């Protein structure tokens with residue numbers, strides 16, 4: 001399923017009665033099965049863009065479309081995964097994965113079957129009866145992905161899912177996420193501060209300006225192995241893409 005922003009702006013009311021423009025005139029399209037990352041300075045509106053895609057906020061101007069239909073509220077087409085895994089500590093892993101299915105009224109047997117399938121997909125077979133505190137940070141993130149995949153959304157939104165992990169766990173997890181998402185053919189939008197991560201995982205990268213966020217560059221990552229960031233990482237071109245992003249974000253000037 002494709003995702004599209006058409007001339008989207010979003011302002012928030014402020015406490016002093018004014019308004020704050022967070023996102024300004026953003027237009028882009030993510031094709032079915034495509035993986036697109038959004039990078040940009042802190043506070044430029046990245047999370048606001050994800051929230052509007054998930055239907056949690058409505059645009060102040062413009063339209064957000066999923067499969068050519070305007071998004072009017074939270075819906076089953078879109079699955080959301082955050083930096084914090086938000087697993088329920090009192091539920092076992094399999095019960096956590098079943099959670100979204102329960103609220104959608106899926107019957108017990110089918111729930112269990114879908115949860116076990118996604119556990120295996122996310123390399124967590126054998127951990128179904130563990131509780132979140134018994135798992136490492138990386139395993140908890142995999143469980144959170146399994147929970148997102150279990151509801152079988154057509155579009156997956158990832159808000160910095162790897163940022164709290166150590167470098168090695170991060171790379172392994174990026175690799176397993178990338179493979180799982182490619183196999184499942186999901187349309188994906190990833191928000192990240194990590195420029196290398198954007199290059200390793202994406203088909204395309206959108207660069208946002210400082211707030212109010214607007215798209216200042218769109219970079220197509222013309223490299224193989226989107227499903228295997230560990231392989232892509234060994235390609236010398238990765239550094240060139242990261243340098244391009246660095247320049248767009250004017251990071252050198254800011255450091256001076």
Ligand SMILES: Nc1ncnc2c1ncn2[C@@H]1O[C@H](COP(=O)(O)OP(=O)(O)OP(=O)(O)O)[C@@H](O)[C@H]1O
Pocket residue numbers: 012013020022040041042043044045046047048049211
């Ligand atoms: N619900 C809200 N009410 C008021 N202001 C908000 C709300 N949500 C976001 N904002 C403001 O909108 C701007 C963009 O926020 P957003 O969280 O989208 O940025 P971001 O790019 O994701 O930031 P970061 O990279 O630091 O996570 C910020 O100035 C923020 O304070």
